Amino acid sequence: MQSLSRTRSIDLAPLLLRAGFLAAALTLALPAWAQDSGSSEQAPAEEGAGAASETQALPPVETLTPETVVGRVGDKEITHAEVLAAAQQLGPQYMQNLSQVYPLLVQRLIDLELVTRAALAAGLEDEPAVQERLAEARTVVLRDYYLESKIEEAVTEEALAARYETFKTENPPETEVKARHILLEDEEAAKAVIADLEGGADFVELAKERSTGPSGPNGGDLGYFTKGMMVEEFANAAFELEAGSFTKEPVQTQFGWHVILLEDKRETTPPTLDEVRDQLTQEIQQETVQNMLTELREAGGAENLRDPEGEMTQN
Incomplete structure (x- = not known):
């Protein structure tokens, strides 16, 4: 989630960006390689580009800080952070080829500022249609900022740590086994x-030769699995075995007849907090929004005329 500090400074450019107008405007006149979302190839260098670069001695894009000024329109400064925001909005291909497309992105932001100034000079700011759109944009910004602030307050390291403990309690370690099998028709x-096998034959080779299952070519290898991942008859037989032993009687399932070899048995290890961080963060975010909506609904003053029984408020 973006830091709230990025949303506190609100001007016309981010509003246009949210509305999708900036994305469309920025795309105009950009090279075809950048507009092709399926392409990650580097842009071909223009003639003389190397000489121009040496003459201007511009610092590489990768070395710029968010506050670096990369363009001006009168007293308005365009920063590297604004260019990055524009590139991210347009899609991953722009970020992947940022150095090549960067000058054009800067120019597009300059052009948009020039258009904004022309609109102000033409007195359009007081037009009813403009005021209506600005009011709509203000509502969107206020709503989004409120939601973002509530979520940022809720998603803390302490909250994640507590949710992780709950996750471990609800997902205790399980026994899992590593097995091979040979599937036969009768x-x-x-x-x-x-x-x-009792005569000393190699299980892996027999599986390759005789198994009718898809794991046959791999020697019947099924990897590790927990009991609930297999059909009951197969799971019960596999989990009763000791490591290194095979079933002395054929095991019948809906798929046919099996001979099972158990290779290993162990307890599962719970994932680390970092491994489930995104999942837990999303859970807290969803829970926070749902709780907030429940409180707002219970405060009254709102009515869904297409849901008189209030069933939607339960979702």
Whole structure:
């Protein structure tokens, strides 16, 4: 989530960006490679670009700070942060090729500022249609800022740590096993495999030769799995085995007849906080918004005329 400090400074450019107008305007006259969302190829260098770069000795884009001024229109300064925001809005291909498209992005921001000044000079600011759109934009900014502030207050390291403890309690370690199997069409074929195994045959090779299942070419390898991941008959037989042993009787399931070899048994390790951070953050965000909406609805003053029974408020 973006820092709230970025949303406190509100001017016309971010409003146009939210409305989608800036994205459309920025795309105009940009090179075809940048407009193609499926392309990540580098832009071809223009003739003389190397010489111009050496002459201007401009610092690389990667070294610029958010506050670096990269353009001016009168007393209005355009910063590197504004260019990055524009590139991010337009799509990942612009960020991937930022150095090549950067001068054009700066020019587009300059052009938009020039258009804004022309509109002000033409006295359009007081036009009813303009005032209506500005009011709509103000409502969007206020609403989004309120939601962002509530979410930022809720998603703290302390809240994440507490939610992580709840997650571990609700998802305790489970026993999981690593097994191989040989799937056969009938019981007699399965018994023949067991006889060969008791005679010293190699399980992996027998699986490659005789198994009719998709894991056959891999020696019947099923990897690690918990009990609930397999059909009941198969799981019960696999989890009763000791590591290194195989089933002495064929195991029948809806898929056919199995001979199972257990290779390992262990307890699952819970994921770390960082591994589930995004999931827990999303849970807190959703919970925060839902609780906020519930409080606002309970405060009264609102009525959904298409939901007289109030069923939607339960969602």
